[in-house]
Amino acid sequence: MLGDAAMIPSERYEEYYQALLEKKTEYEGLFYVGVKSTGVFCRPTCPARKPKFVNCEFYENAQQALLASYRPCQRCRPLSHPNHVPDLVRVLVEAVEANPEKRWTGQDFKQLSVDESTARRQFKKRFGMTFVEYARARRMGLALKQIRGGKSVIDAQLSTGYESGSGFRDAFSRIMGAAPALLGTDKKILKAAWIDTRLGPMIAISDEHALHLLEFVDRRGLEREVERLRKRTKSAIIPGVTEPIRSIERELADYFEGSLTAFKTPIAMLGSPFQINVWQQLMAIPPGETRSYLDLAKSLGKPSAFRAVAQANGANQLAIIIPCHRVINANGELGGYGGGLSRKDWLLTHEKNV
Ligand SMILES: [Zn+2]
Structure with a gap:
């Protein structure tokens, strides 16, 4: 279920925020909200004081919220079924929160007096992920947060002559493998x-x-x-x-x-045939030029498919190489960019001047 689910489109944010303010039970399970100011994520009906809209991030499922570094709220317990909190699940979630960087083994389950296969089944049934997947998502979210917050550490390493990536390497080892x-x-x-x-x-x-x-x-x-x-x-x-x-x-x-315009590093494009088609069209846009989603849809012979083209554009995992930054709005405005608009602006200006 993870990852292949599309992100919640931004048109939904206001509706979801309203549902959050009104604690609407019919939105249970439709979304989870991550609160940037506190670092917790909640279900729509959480009894705690509601965050400001600017501090909210919306997710379709709990795993996405965990991966984005949020921890489950103590009040509304977003990982539990609203009407029933199984003890076993509660014990495990609390154990992870007590030590979120831990890697879990069968031995640990024994120490918590929890049967491993029961734990796996109960987690899977309720949340669509196993306990180990839950623990990994939580650990990975935390470590990436540390990496992002670690600029001062990295700067310090640079000034003392260490390789800039070593802090990253430590954090990355802890999470990934x-x-x-x-x-x-x-x-x-x-x-x-x-x-x-x-x-x-x-x-x-x-x-x-x-x-x-x-x-x-x-x-x-x-x-x-x-x-x-x-x-x-x-x-x-x-x-x-x-x-x-x-x-x-x-x-x-x-x-x-400014001395290179075409990348030759071999790339692996992991996507649907349609996505790969779009990515190839993107790579055919010459540096210094831009296209709209509609232009791209037309060049694929599917002028009505510009939304699908936009989605494929957003699913690009090879920034700069597959130049999704060369796609702008039909009215000439910059449009969006996963890496941030100021970077998009910089890249386009840079490519025009090369
Ligand atoms: Zn809550």
């Missing part, structure tokens, strides 16, 4: 590395042959993207460097310097 030696030989491995650019740090994920993901570290929804990639490729993701990562690091440096 076991050390290579602990992995079974049948498990596919993707490696993740930190790349500094003049527009801010990026994360690159790749196997030995092709780059799978390139995103700004502060991109909204990055956690979900990484988790989706891990599931789709059935891989472990561990910190490390591959030839495609070395290649894209060099190419990005040249791109930002």
Whole structure:
């Protein structure tokens, strides 16, 4: 269920916020709200004082909220069935909150006097994810939050001569994967590395042959993207460097310097045939030029499909390389960008001047 579910469209936010203010029970299960000012997420009917609209982020399910670094609210207990809180589930959720960075094993279940298979079944039944998936989502959300909040740590490392990514590597190891030696030989491995650019740090994920993901570290929804990639490729993701990562690091440096316009690093496009089609159209837009969603839909021979084109555009996981920043509104306005509008503006201006 995770990741493949579309994000809640922004047109819904006001409706959901109103439902939240009025504690409307008919919205139970339709959305969860993350509260930026407190770091907790709630169900629509939470009895606690309601947050301001600007502090709300809306999610379709609990796992998305966990991945975005939110912890479950103590008042409305968003991980429990509204009318019944099974003790076993409550015990486990509380155990995770007491030690959110822990990796769970069968031994731990025994210590909590919990039967592992019962735990798995109860979690799956109620939340559509296993307990281990829950614990991982919580851990990963936390670690990425630390990475994002860790700018001062990284700056300190730079000034003392350490590699800038080492803080990232530690945090990333904690969340994503076991050390290579602990992995079974049948498990596919993707490696993740930190790349500094003049527009801010990026994360690159790749196997030995092709780059799978390139995103700004502060991109909204990055956690979900990484988790989706891990599931789709059935891989472990561990910190490390591959030839495609070395290649894209060099190419990005040249791109930002203005001496490169076409990337040659091999990429893996993981998407539906339609999405891949859209991404190829995006790559055909020359640097320095822009198109609208409608232009793209027309060039695909499907002029009425511009919403689907917009969605495929948003599902791009290879920022800059697949130039979704070259898509703007038909009226000439910038439109949106996952990496933030100021970056989009910078990239377009840069490409015009190269
Ligand atoms: Zn609450």
